[in-house]
Amino acid sequence: MTDNKKFLSGNEAIAHGAYKAGCKVAAAYPGTPSTEILENVSKFKESIYCEWSVNEKVAMEVVIGAAFAGVRTLTAMKHVGLNVAADPLMTMSYLDANGGLVIVSADDPGMHSSQNEQDNRNYAKFAKVPLLEPSDSQEAYDMTVEAFAISEEYHTPVILRMTTRTSHSSGIVDLGDFTPLPSSGRTYEKHIESTIPTPLHARNMRPKVENRTNALREVAETSNLNRIEPGSDDLGIITSGIAYEYVKEVFPEASILKLGFTNPLPAKLIKRFASSVKRLYVIEELDPFLEEQIRAMGITVQDHKISLCMGELNPFRMKQLRSEIYGEPAPEIRSKGVTEGLPARPPVLCAGCGHRSVFYALNRLKATVNGDIGMSKPLYAMDTVVCMGASVGNAFGMEKAGYKNRTAALLGDSTFFHSGITGLLNIVYNRGASTVIVLDNRITAMTGHQNHPGTGKTLMGDATKQVSIEQVARGVGVDRVRTVDCYDMAAVEQVLKEEMDADEPSVVIAQRPCIIGSRVKTERQFVVDFDTCKGCRICLRLGCPALELGDADPNNPKLQKARINHVLCVGCSMCQQVCPHGAIQESPVATNN
């Protein structure tokens, strides 16, 4: 079977699992660490219809519709995306998943690229739906297939819970017989008592949800996703997800109850395991989701001082716990004494990024900026960030609170389509005067360049209607809509000033395609005239990686002047526009500075 072994990331494994399970419809909105799931599903587009939906709620509604129609269907989103999609999820728990319905939640312990580290296992308990937690890529593949089977048999959505580490680490996956499973043959038939939750129907559905949970508890008791790995009876550990891998690495001698099917919990299995060991620990990443329920079963779980409930786990934290459990000396991180004063290397806006001029102008105008997700890099330029689309409502709320400073909402094009439009409509309806700036780079850049309604292309690669942000803004009733080229810094500043000062709602669309996507090196090139440069460093305020400081005078080491790195420079001319001394000039040919 060597032929069917592949080296796959957790996200790739889920896509393969969806194919194997005979999934027919997949929908998602991109979000780290979940994005590659749908990108990889699209490689099976001959078998699976897939799309970037406008947001997670729509994605959830699309797959629910597909499940009503009787086909197997999958949605994937980052943890906070499930907040957006929570409304349909909570009720879908009551309704009939006629086709298998799998929801992948990719959580982000440690907040590698997220605004919080909420533990979405709680959603499974909250919505009363089954929960599977893979520990590696093989399990991500196997459990995806299993999740469809459980969903279809019990007519319920199933949550498959990934984390950044399980999504983005890779391992060997045996795909076995990689041919799609046959369809269930189910089709849509009208039966409103299980698809329309009017109060009368919903009250009948409610006990069915409870009965289903009880039935699933029995499934969890005997499921091969939950297994005891016998070891020393002195130390027993109950664990799930990625934590299992660290436990195996650091506690090779322990008895382990490895839980993969974690809602509802197999109480009898847990009690049996607990009674077989002298000391029982529960080791899990983020919330004490298992531990609280296990304690509530009346089982004694050992306390420990090393806290595991915040941040990402790793072998080092596991070793710290081990030293506490065995009363051994704590592990140390040894220093080689070579890291002192190392200059930081923060992520930066690319040379030629159109966003730069907008941030620069907002800074000069001393504006208060309600920012948004995806705009998070130049933090100095923003005042607040909450969640997708929140900038618009936040700016309006500050206005209604009587805050008088120049204020703007700042969001990207993809975020505007995701959840900026409703906030904008609210401003118009409620007689606001807020300014919404859309940084329009024609792509979902932050997550790695996914298409959206403004790009004219779908996930399947088909051409589609390119929705105009300007027309949308006018359509919801904004009269002042202005479009400006990000590379024209004077115009950017002028337009922003006028619109922020205007006494009615306004939208500014600041345009320049993402420099990474376009990869077009402009014809223009600029050089710093060494004699004219005063070393004032005003150009450096742009934070452009192509601008460097170099020694200017061997007798005066303090005097440093600007240089342009032509490997990085794309010729956007912003530095020329801000130089007060006219020291940066266009040069007709490529030179070596």
Next chain:
Amino acid sequence: MNNITNIALVGVGGQGTLLASNVISRAAMLAGFDVKKSEVHGMAQRGGSVVSQVRFGEKVYSPIIPEGETDFLVSFELLESLRYADSVADTGTAVINRQIIVPVTVSSGQQPWVEDIYERIDRAFPKNKIIDAMDIAGALGNIKATNMVLTGALSNFLDFDEAVWEQAVSELVPPKHKDLNVKAFAEGRRVTA
């Protein structure tokens, strides 16, 4: 548990560390080992420090290398080798590309450059090989093959058959640049032979 070999690849976003880690992972898999690879995608990439980890052995659990247990460091940039130094075992080997990518914090004058960078590297890694991987790749026709030069340089330290490496490189590099990458790998392998 120490029959696991731990390799870390560090550099600056865009330098090609991911392809190199894929080739190493594939080679280890072809050599019959269990393999895990870990990296973090997302907003940390653009121009920032990147780390990718590969572990192989009879059975690998954690995809993350335990602190201080990295056996081989492949650094695509001089400064980044130091940033990762404390995670490398005292007995570890470092293969380092002789290239400096000046961080924006230095080019904009906010932080001073590390003047004693070579001394620090010698102190951090008693066993280190600093090689002109970028120049070698450039001489072959494209500096983008720097990653394969470094992979070739690492390959001598891992006990895999040469055929395994050839297959891994051929399978994973873009088909139209296959010849270049195969040559780059061979050159890197020659440098540390």
